[in-house]
């Protein structure tokens with residue numbers, strides 16, 4: 001088996017894999033959630049890089065010709081170093097892609113006012129990766145960012161539908177919209193956040209559009225595979241999906257369907 005590897009700090013990447021599988025069901029996929037060390041969003045650059053690299057190395061050993069970092073924090077803090085410094089040494093013909101680039105390439109087209117808000121983890125906001133990348137593709141876009149550090153723990157602990165979650169959702173939505181009255185598009189720049197979508201929409205004025213990344217990333221991957229037959233032909237195509245977690249397999253199996261939309265069985269792996 002030579003599957004597409006999909007990585008996240010925990011469950012969030014499953015919201016991306018779910019959309020990828022809808023668009024590209026023919027490929028084999030191997031998911032790895034580093035649940036034992038999630039969340040990544042509050043950790044330092046060095047730590048996120050070290051953790052992500054360990055996970056990428058494991059996915060390469062499982063024979064993945066292509067790996068998607070379905071995690072904004074890892075894409076913002078670790079992807080460039082892995083692409084530029086590590087991949088050549090570890091596996092020069094394999095490819096590692098992130099979720100930031102596909103999003104920043106098209107985001108300007110979604111906004112009429114060209115005022116956009118980014119909702120993300122502390123790590124993603126502090127990296128300024130969205131600012132830097134969006135500036136390249138859409139220099140006329142005005143960007144505001146808001147770190148929502150409680151949102152991932154709420155989702156990971158299955159509290160995202162609870163009344164308590166409303167407080168943190170409303171607080172950050174009010175904060176970001178208060179920074180710029182012309183914002184008409186908000187991006188959920190963390191792969192955990194789609195689970196909070198309904199709650200977020202409750203606090204949004206009607207003219208503000210909420211974007212998640214799953215479909216954007218799936219579309220971009222489809223395009224990438226068409227443009228890179230040298231990678232595409234290496235991926236096995238038996239529609240198999242295998243799920244690994246660095247924490248408890250039973251917990252993963254119990255929770256993952258919430259993110260993936262269908263029940264799946266997680267297996268445990270010891271990476272460290």
Ligand code: DGL
Nearest residue numbers: 012039040041072073191
């Ligand atoms: N789901 C990840 C992201 O997209 C990170 C969540 C976390 O581990 O803090 O940023």
